[in-house]
Amino acid sequence: MKALIAGAGRLGTQIAQVLAAARNDVTLIDVDDGRIAELKGHLAVRLIAGDACDPTLLEHANALTADLVIAATGNDEDNLVISLLAKRQFAVPRVAARVNDADNSWLFDGRWGVDTAVPVATPLISLIEEATGATDTVALLRLSKAGVDVIETAITPQSRAAGRTLAEITLPAGTVIATVIRDGQPNVPTPEMRLQPGDELLVVSHAATGQEIHAAFQ
Structure with a gap:
């Protein structure tokens, strides 16, 4: 599975690490150049510095061939924009987005390209289960074949x-x-x-x- 994660904070890096450990092709994006530099050598994923709200950068990150996009930044507006671009412009099959402010939960639905909205308090394992869904590309946390x-x-x-x-x-x-x-x-x-x-x-x-x-x- 090809996964693109926007937001290299604690949550985004944890998701990237788990997906990579399950032998998925993972790209992690963050707007903070310093954060990307910190992660080099620590993660077996492709790291890109830049704004994931920029369609050109998403295209550079191979969003056109992604099976999954996870918008995991700490900003709900950014997560909505990323989700909408992923679904509408790049036709990503599955899009998951982190909801930082519970008052914004009502926005995180199909109108913004979000297949799965995940509250910030959701445990990591549950978040990844919900993000990947029951697709046959990967059963990440219970790899049924293995x-x-x-x-x-x-x-x-x-x-x-x-x-x-x-x-x-x-x-x-x-x-x-x-x-x-x-x-x-x-x-x-x-x-x-x-x-x-x-x-x-x-x-x-x-x-x-x-x-x-x-x-x-x-």
């Missing part, structure tokens, strides 16, 4: 994994850590990485349940 789940867990001061390295964590069979998100930045996991309170982990497994993953870290 039987793979992507599970999110967070490290708190009370977690037994806090202060331990990844090498010291015993994972269930058939389970790997896809990324460790720290201070909003995705990081490639290494055996010597020491987990800290506030870290969020995206774990990929074809056998373990959410409860088993939770038990390994909490």
Whole structure:
């Protein structure tokens, strides 16, 4: 699946990381050049600096061949414009948009090209499930053909994994850590990485349940 994500804040980068971990072709756009520079080397996705409200930039980002566009900026007006352009000008099959202000929820519908409106408080996993939908291009969080789940867990001061390295964590069979998100930045996991309170982990497994993953870290 080819996915285009507008907005490289914490939410946008997390979505990009999960989609990339599921072997999708991902492009991440942000208007902040500095933010794009920060992410280089941290994400296995195509990074583009620019305004996703600009049709020319969207075309450069291959919106014409995208299967999914996610407007995940912190500005509702921008998300609506991006969604409308994606659907009307580039005929993107599926468009999801983040709703930052609940008072604007009524705007996020088909009139603005939005297939799925996702409130800002929606958990990451649920957001991606809703964004990708029940299409046969990808069942991202439950890859039915491969039987793979992507599970999110967070490290708190009370977690037994806090202060331990990844090498010291015993994972269930058939389970790997896809990324460790720290201070909003995705990081490639290494055996010597020491987990800290506030870290969020995206774990990929074809056998373990959410409860088993939770038990390994909490």
